[in-house]
Amino acid sequence: MFHMPGILELPASEIVRRVKLQEISVEEYIGECFERIRTVDPKIHAFLTLTEDDAMVRAREIDIRTRRGEKVGSLAGVAVAVKDNICTMGVRTTCASKMLERFVPTYDATVIERLKAQDAVIVGKTNMDEFAMGSSTEQSAFGPTINPYDLERVPGGSSGGSAASVASFEATVSLGSDTGGSARCPASFCGVVGLKPTYGLVSRYGLIAFANSLEQISPIGRRVADVATVMDCISGHDSRDSTSVKTGPTSLRSHLIEDVSGIRVGVPKELFGEGTDEVVSKSVWDALKRLEGLGATCEEVSLKSLKYALASYYIISMSEASSNLARYDGLRYGFRLEDEDWDWSEAFSRNRREGFGPEVKRRIMLGTYALSAGYYNQYYLKAQKVRTLIRQELSRVFKVFNILASPTMPILPFKLGEKLRDPLEMYMCDFDTVTANLAGIPAISIPCSTYRGLPIGIQFMAPPFREDLLIRVSYTLEKSLRLDLRPAV
């Protein structure tokens, strides 16, 4: 790995502390970030858009305020990379799609407003699978992102750029989104921490929708503490999002405690089934044994409904997506072909054919199928009922266990191109992560080991609004493991 200034390794809270004490200048720090980006990003392509000018202006402005002794926010100076499906006012937001290649929102997502209010510095927009549909960030219209730990492998997806930028020290923290594992998967593959909040805890206003009933904006960081810091800033009720729960922001930082005594961890057999690499299985169990050594109890449990989670997830998400993406017809914004003399139906059809990539089109077609007359009951309605059964089973199991544990990904990071031939093979990667989205429960992935340099992630899931448990357990494990992961770039 190239020499990297130590300052880039600092956790977010430490940056903020030093900024407030004027021990570091934000301008210098952000400048270093962009240096790092210039060095590393040509290799990993985590970013689609850099906002260097804006970032430097903000950085200088924060420095001026601290010099004047004025108050600065809880994320002062922290470099944040933002997944390109989160709207940033005045900054191109593409969803890694030709359809929105030149779309510049006139508004900030609520989470962006909150970050800015706390003086975070946004350094750029990160690459992703197009419209968040994918598990490898290979399905971007603008080229794939590469895993910083192995330049021949995928970083995971769909928030691959967000995870890779943090893993490679290009940014301190990042925002991803998680519909079926899209933040946890790349977190696992890139050796960083990704948290999918309880549904409704973080406002979706400004998150370009893929599957509304399943997704949440998710913070990604190198350490559990960083993720907690970001969560405390972005979470909380938003009147612009009708599905936003009426609670204030979290105070997850107060749960950065090393103590798992008495925690009962359930380990679902179904998430260690065939298709799970032995290496992965062993790593996760090793981590669980470590937790037991620290006072937790880990016990296998069978959750029969989880077998159906993947099918249920894909039917529901594709159905919602087919409707959410209907708005992209080229009339009001976005990609528009030269209007030859077509009627509107022909024009829309040609526009969408050009603007969307193959995976997006495939999912739209399948979603349309699942909702259509004659199939609605068998697919969409059935999937939603199975979803209820999954929620009920989880509800029952959480009466016995405090949290559940599993691998985040059943496999190690795979090689670029390896899973592109067969869509279903790619979908199977989500097997361990979709359950949390279906049930709306919080889930976190933290690195638990590496194998031949490739990171492996362990996933914890908790009942709704019990992020505190996730933070506590993963913080404790993290401190105990003392992993010092260094990417290859």
Add this chain to the structure above:
Amino acid sequence: MSGRIITSEEVRRLAWLSKIKISKNEERRYLEEMGEILEYFKMLDEVDTEGVEPTYHVIELVNVTREDVAQQTSSNSLLEIVPVMKGRYVKAPRII
């Protein structure tokens, strides 16, 4: 052959419903890929969901509303991103 679970005609109809133009080649590819995926989805048929209510929302929220207050924001920035306009109208292709 996956032609069983979904037909070419259905694929064409889906393309029409979702307003995505597809070629004959693509039609064949969709037929195969969608067929495989739909086969996988069939596993849900074995789940007994008698008397089970669907989950449309995972949160328990109800009655989220706002007051009837008009706050008109300026529209000019929205019109700047419209690809084709005529005067203040958004220009769309002909209907017929």
Add this chain to the structure above:
Amino acid sequence: MRVEAVPELKVKIGLEVHCQLTDLKSKLFCSCSADYRGSEPNTHICPVCMGLPGTLPVLNRKAVEDAIMIALALNMKVSSRTLFYRKNYFYPDMPKNFQISQYDRAGGVPIAKDGYVTLDGGRKIRISRLQLEEDPGKLVYEGTIETSRATLVDYNRAGVALAEIVTEPDITSPREARIFLQKLRSILEHLGVSSGELEGSMRCDANISIEGGTRVEVKNISSFKEVERALNFEMTRQRNLLRKGLRVGRETRHWDELRRVTVTLRVKEEEEDYRYFPEPDLVPILISEEDVERLRASMPELPDSRKRRLMEQYGISMQNAEVLTDNKALAEFFEACAADYGRPDLLSNWIVGDLLSYLYDMGLELRETKLTPGHMVGILRLIDDGTISGKIGKEVLKEIIITGEAPENIVKARGLVRISDREYLERLTERVFEENPKAVSDALKDEKAIRFLVGQLMKLTDGKADPQLANILVTNRLKALAGKG
């Protein structure tokens, strides 16, 4: 005069009426101003109603309350739990290419079901459902829809709240359809939720079948007058088909207002499939009995109650009361006049008979005229105190409708004061008798023929002669002549 449908022809008509909730200040799911009429195109828009990526809907509480009140006024059962659904279809006037609406199948429950409207005379038209939904934008063509090379879209209207009211096919004639719509409009106006006068605020689609046959849908009907015309045309068209032994095709037809025909909408390659599913971005609405009762208690007076009260309070006839309460503006006008005038029965005759027919002839709504209650009462007082005759009063009324001048001024300016000068009138009577010898001899033989002579006298005075006096003078002169001869 249009000939009524042949009575034996069994006609079933159902209506789907879309009423804008024009009392709302903001749109259904965003805070854009809903008062878009007269504004420049695309000024009442925001990221939410334009469906920009990442935006989310938030429900207008007052829209729900309005809908509950409409449900109560239509004797419907208000649902205790209601959801919003997406109706998915593409069209240039749809910013999201789906409409947030409600649904009554697949587990969907609209905001109210199963009510009825009672027409004057007692016929009940059942209402099957009431739902809330958002209006699409407006399309403007360069030329006609067929010849236009481009379509211009104005999204000002997109997202405005609509109440969709659907009837059972209980309506039995095109005329009854118009009457139903007038009644519905009056109810909504009295509730204060929708102002039917505003252009495009009430639109409807109709379903019509005859002789128990195929149901044809007719769309694009822009006003109530057009409803009756369109349905009459369609009824005739279907009857003619049956007479020729042909089948009526089940289809959707488009009413062409200019050519006054229904036409088949261009045969589409495919039929739409709306793929309804619950809107994930909006949570369920629970309506308690307390909510309903609270709203019920706050409801303003509805047309039927008002009708009964007008009859009781003012002693006017039921027919007059019915006509007056058919239109909120008219009823209010009446009551404003009646507050100041001691003969409400007479007043109601003037309003229901004369005023309404003048408005109809001139193609005006009351609010478009300059007539005030003060004017109306003024005319009646001038008649009461003998300054002008009733006939002159009608003339004055016609003029005030257009000019808004005070009646006294008009009377003075046009010299319309009633002529009661006996001497002057006697001289004129003489002249009438001289100029109409045949009529005089007729009148001598038959008393009823006197009317012609009186008419001639009135004509000579431009109607200003005191009619009673004119009658007396002519009668006396005839008696005198009879006596002589």
